[in-house]
Structure formats: structure tokens, C-alpha cells
Amino acid sequence: MQANNIINPIKRSYSPDVLGDGFEQLTLAFSNDYEGEVKATLVRKQSEKQTPKAVLYIHGFNDYFFQAQMANRFNAEGYNFYALDLRKYGRSYMPHQKLNNVRSLMEYDEDITEALHHIKAEKNEEVILIGHSTGGLTVTYYAGRHLNSDLFHGVICNSPFYEFNLSVLERKIGAPILSFLSRYYPNQTISSGFSRLYGYSLHHDKYGEWNYSLVWKPHxxxxxxxxxxxxxxxxQNLVQNTITLNVPLLVLYSDKTISDKKWSDRFMTGDSVLNVNHIKHYANKIKGDVSTCEIKNGMHDLVLSQKTVREETYKRVFDWLDQHVNQESYQSEALASG
Structure with missing residues (x-):
């Protein structure tokens, strides 16, 4: 399956990004949707090493790309780094839109496919999709519907949103009822159910160490x-029940869920957004070359965890890439040359 309205990447040019420090951005424009004009934003930072390898990062819900440290780590390991601010998020949000709004995750196929075409046109031959939280669900869903694509060669999920963090009754009855009602009342709103305390654990104005836009990622x-x-x-239904991937998949998650209603330092040592048991359970139901990895004291966004924890996360990611993706690429090159 290929997205429509792909813009010729050769005709587009990057401009400096808000992150500075060598980051650049490219606007991707699409046909209007039910809210009007639509765009996505591709951000890149190229490795100082000449390399045919790249990653494309997809952010989560109530989020956008700001994790410059992650980009720098991939650059240092010989990967060109790209990230997408999906339509109606972050850099791509426009005043006539409802922030984060979507009617099907397949709407993001255009954003992701066009971004991948740009990445390939920039002479990247091995591309890894990375998704955090809802982005993890999105890239898994995308990969399962784009089998045999030559645009990506592996998937990494950082605490993917494979299930609602709700009671059994709410998951089995409430979510299906709300989904049914959406056919008649698609624009009716309801609380997201997410606590502001997760944001407090991240932002440097509260208890965290990270600086990011509270307009694009509000508490x-x-x-x-x-x-x-x-x-x-x-x-989620597809991922939980029928999905098969034909590229390697790594799913990372914390060792525990934090469900506290008041602030404490415990928020710095676990996933305060999703149920980690759900992530582990459904990751192991996906068919294909699937690896799972539990990160002790990991926060919901593992690369924003405390320093020792995020260093362990990066180690596990790069070890997995060497064993499951890079090694296969080297073998393929050897066969082609032999």
C-alpha cells in the first residue's frame, strides 16, 4: 500500500529547525482533510560519518519531536536521524485544527510514506522506524500493513500504546461503545484520562530535566x-489479534507501572502512562522476529528516563540493531558481492 499525493523529494529543500545545532526541517503538504489544510514536518540531523543508515522517529500522543539527545546518540552510532511531527502535532499544528485529532491511524500513512521516500532519496539504504507510545502503535500498525516494503527494514517501539490503561470493563465494553458512537458523533469530545503528573516528571520547570514547548506538549x-x-x-485490535511483521521488531518497556494520584519521586522510576504488562503481553502476540526488553526504572519515554536508565536503553537498542538488522544487511551485501 502506498500513500497518494507523494511530493517529489528532489524539489523540496530543508530550512533550519527550532532545535538549532544542525537540525533542519522540511514541510510535507497533503490534500485537505475534514478540517482543511494538512501538513506534516520532517526533521533531520545528519551524522558526521558518511553512512547509508537512518532512523525515522514517530512521537506519541500529546507530543512532538524534541529529544535532541536521542538524535545525537544515533548520529554518533553512524545513523542519519529523522523525526516526523505528524499532522496536527507540534511543528505541523495549524490554528484551524484540533490538536492531536485523527479519525484513523491510517491517515498517518501519507506522512510516514512520504517521509520515507525523502529519506531513501537522500541515499539512505537501511532505515529503521522508531515509535514512542501512540507512535509505537502507529509504526507497528503501519509496518503490518506495508509488508515487503523496501522503505524500512526494522521497527523499534519505546513503550508502545498497545492497550488502553483502563479497567477490564472499560477496555472490553467502554472503548467499543465509544468507537461505535464515533460513527455518529466523531467530533464529540471526552477526557483523555491522562494525568498532568507525567508532564511534571519530564519538564525542567517542574521535577524533570527536559526543556520543551508546553504549547505543543501541554501538561x-x-x-x-x-x-x-x-x-x-x-x-489496537489489529495489533492485538492478527498482525504479522516481516521485519525485525524490538519492543522496550519499563519494569513497572506507576498509578499514584499524587506526585512523588516514584514517577521518575516507572511508566506512569501505560500498563507495562499490557505492552509485554501484546508484544509477544505479534508474529515475526520479535524481541522484548524490560528496562528497570524506565519512565514512559525510556530515553527521557534518569541518565543511567536511558544509557541502558540505548545500549540495548544498539546491541539489538547490531544483532538483528545490521548483521542481516552485512550478510546480504556479502552475498551480493560474492
Whole structure:
């Protein structure tokens, strides 16, 4: 399956990004949707090493790309780094849109496919999709519907949103009912259910160490539409029940879930957004070359965890890439040359 309206990457040019320090951005424009004009934003930082390898990072819900340290780590390991701010998020958000709004995660196929075409046109031959939280669900869903693509060669998920962090009753009855109602009331809004305390654990103005835009990633998360709930529910159903991947997949998650209602330092030592048991359970149901990795004291965004924890995360990621992706590439090159 290929996205429509792909813009010729040769005709587009990058401009300096808000992150500075060598980061550049490229606007990707698409046909209007149910809210009007639509765009996505591709951000890149190229490795100082000449390399045919790259990663494409997809952010989560109520999020955008700001993790410059992650980009620098991949650059140092010989990867050109790319990230997408999906339509209606971060750099791509426009005033006439509802922040984060989507009616199907397949809407992101255009964003991801065009970005991958740009990356390939820039002479990257081995590309890894990386997704965090809802982005992890999105890239898994995408990869499972784009089998045998020559645009990507592996998938890494950082605490993917494979299930709602709700009670059994809410998951089995509430989510399907809301998804059904979305057919008639797609723009009806409902609380996202996410606590502001996760944001407090990240932002340097509260208890965290990271500086990012509170306009694009606010502590007080906007209500979501019923169609957003339906979009997540539809993608989760596929991932939970029938999905097969034909590229290697690595799923990383914390060793524990934090469900506290008041702030404490415990928020710095676990996943305060999703149930890690759900992630592990559904990751192991995916068919294909699937590896799972538990990270002790990891926060929801593992690369934003405390320093020793994120260093362990990077070690596990690069070890996995060497064993499951790079090694296969070297073998393929040897066969082709032999």
C-alpha cells in the first residue's frame, strides 16, 4: 500500500529547525482533510560519518519531536536521524485544527510514506522506524500493513500504546461503545484520562530535566474526540489479534507501572502512562522476529528516563540493531558481492 499525493523529494529543500545545532526541517503538504489544510514536518540531523543508515522517529500522543539527545546518540552510532511531527502535532499544528485529532491511524500513512521516500532519496539504504507510545502503535500498525516494503527494514517501539490503561470493563465494553458512537458523533469530545503528573516528571520547570514547548506538549492535555478513541481502538485490535511483521521488531518497556494520584519521586522510576504488562503481553502476540526488553526504572519515554536508565536503553537498542538488522544487511551485501 502506498500513500497518494507523494511530493517529489528532489524539489523540496530543508530550512533550519527550532532545535538549532544542525537540525533542519522540511514541510510535507497533503490534500485537505475534514478540517482543511494538512501538513506534516520532517526533521533531520545528519551524522558526521558518511553512512547509508537512518532512523525515522514517530512521537506519541500529546507530543512532538524534541529529544535532541536521542538524535545525537544515533548520529554518533553512524545513523542519519529523522523525526516526523505528524499532522496536527507540534511543528505541523495549524490554528484551524484540533490538536492531536485523527479519525484513523491510517491517515498517518501519507506522512510516514512520504517521509520515507525523502529519506531513501537522500541515499539512505537501511532505515529503521522508531515509535514512542501512540507512535509505537502507529509504526507497528503501519509496518503490518506495508509488508515487503523496501522503505524500512526494522521497527523499534519505546513503550508502545498497545492497550488502553483502563479497567477490564472499560477496555472490553467502554472503548467499543465509544468507537461505535464515533460513527455518529466523531467530533464529540471526552477526557483523555491522562494525568498532568507525567508532564511534571519530564519538564525542567517542574521535577524533570527536559526543556520543551508546553504549547505543543501541554501538561493539561486537551480532550480527545470519539473518533480519536475509535482510531486507537481499531489499530489496537489489529495489533492485538492478527498482525504479522516481516521485519525485525524490538519492543522496550519499563519494569513497572506507576498509578499514584499524587506526585512523588516514584514517577521518575516507572511508566506512569501505560500498563507495562499490557505492552509485554501484546508484544509477544505479534508474529515475526520479535524481541522484548524490560528496562528497570524506565519512565514512559525510556530515553527521557534518569541518565543511567536511558544509557541502558540505548545500549540495548544498539546491541539489538547490531544483532538483528545490521548483521542481516552485512550478510546480504556479502552475498551480493560474492
Amino acid at each position: 493539561d492535555i486537551p480532550d480527545v474526540t470519539l473518533s480519536f478513541i475509535a482510531a486507537i481502538h481499531q489499530a
